Amino acid sequence: MKAIQNWQPMLKVRNARKTFNPHTPNEVRALQGVNLELGPGKFLIVLGGNGSGKSTTLNAVAGSFFVDDGSIHIDGKDVTRWREDQRASLIGRVFQNPFSGTAPNMSIAENVALAALRGQPRGFGFALNRTMREEIRARVRGLNMGLEDRLDNMIGSLSGGQRQALTLLMATWVKPKLLLLDEHTAALDPKTADKVIHLTEQVISQGKLTALMVTHSMQQAVNLGDRIIMMHKGNIVRDFQGAEKRRLRVEDLLDQFEDIRRMEQLDESASEMLQETYI
Ligand SMILES: Nc1ncnc2c1ncn2[C@@H]1O[C@H](COP(=O)(O)OP(=O)(O)OP(=O)(O)O)[C@@H](O)[C@H]1O
Ligand SMILES: [Mg+2]
Numbered sequence: 001m002k003a004i005q006n007w008q009p010m011l012k013v014r015n016a017r018k019t020f021n022p023h024t025p026n027e028v029r030a031l032q033g034v035n036l037e038l039g040p041g042k043f044l045i046v047l048g049g050n051g052s053g054k055s056t057t058l059n060a061v062a063g064s065f066f067v068d069d070g071s072i073h074i075d076g077k078d079v080t081r082w083r084e085d086q087r088a089s090l091i092g093r094v095f096q097n098p099f100s101g102t103a104p105n106m107s108i109a110e111n112v113a114l115a116a117l118r119g120q121p122r123g124f125g126f127a128l129n130r131t132m133r134e135e136i137r138a139r140v141r142g143l144n145m146g147l148e149d150r151l152d153n154m155i156g157s158l159s160g161g162q163r164q165a166l167t168l169l170m171a172t173w174v175k176p177k178l179l180l181l182d183e184h185t186a187a188l189d190p191k192t193a194d195k196v197i198h199l200t201e202q203v204i205s206q207g208k209l210t211a212l213m214v215t216h217s218m219q220q221a222v223n224l225g226d227r228i229i230m231m232h233k234g235n236i237v238r239d240f241q242g243a244e245k246r247r248l249r250v251e252d253l254l255d256q257f258e259d260i261r262r263m264e265q266l267d268e269s270a271s272e273m274l275q276e277t278y279i
Pocket of ligand 2: 072
């Protein structure tokens with residue numbers, strides 16, 4: 001008997017394809033039929049070499065462009081043809097660059113208040129009243145970055161780590177259906193990166209969020225999340241879940257990368273041999 005799946009995936013990507021600059025010398029097949037289902041409350045780590053399609057996958061989900069082929073469902077809704085701003089009501093994002101995601105010429109309090117009003121009907125007003133301000137102060141204090149007494153400082157005056165922590169708070173203030181993190185600690189010094197990673201873990205587990213996190217850190221990959229996928233040339237080539245994911249060590253992941261590289265070399269020499277044979 002077929003097992004009955006009693007949950008609906010929070011994210012379903014079916015056969016997603018994306019080619020940049022098609023039919024030009026700069027053509028890049030960035031996604032070559034990506035399939036991915038992620039259940040509610042799952043925390044997925046996305047690994048892969050430079051240019052393997054990790055950011056393109058997250059951008060396809062967020063609607064930064066339309067996929068050429070395939071479909072994307074979020075929380076049961078077919079969002080394949082939704083624009084990025086329409087999908088924003090379902091998605092929280094934190095990017096690698098600490099300058100993204102916040103308005104530098106607005107204060108901490110104003111930035112967070114705007115995030116808190118996300119999804120409210122337009123014209124609701126900019127209600128930065130005392131209650132809201134106190135709630136902002138309490139949650140900013142929870143970040144442990146010493147920012148609760150600087151609510152009126154411009155975001156532009158903060159360090160990269162402080163900004164990333166705030167962006168994380170803003171991206172999750174209204175619970176998103178999906179949280180997308182694209183190397184959000186890569187630009188930070190190791191100590192600050194650890195702090196932001198700790199916050200990330202806390203925010204995801206307390207909010208029972210469904211999250212996708214791209215990283216190049218094998219240590220983060222083994223420590224965090226409950227599933228790892230590895231991408232290569234626009235495809236998902238490895239998928240570790242459950243007990244298998246929990247058992248994975250850094251060395252195992254490095255071995256997997258080595259395997260993928262070796263397979264690629266084999267493929268290349270095989271196609272060279274074929275060409276030599278048939279030309
Ligand atoms: N907007 C774009 N226009 C043209 N090519 C693009 C665009 N975005 C991505 N690409 C190309 O698509 C491929 C996949 O890029 P992607 O950014 O998804 O890689 P990545 O896995 O995130 O790599 P990295 O670890 O370096 O961030 C690369 O060859 C990249 O140059
Ligand atoms: Mg990337």
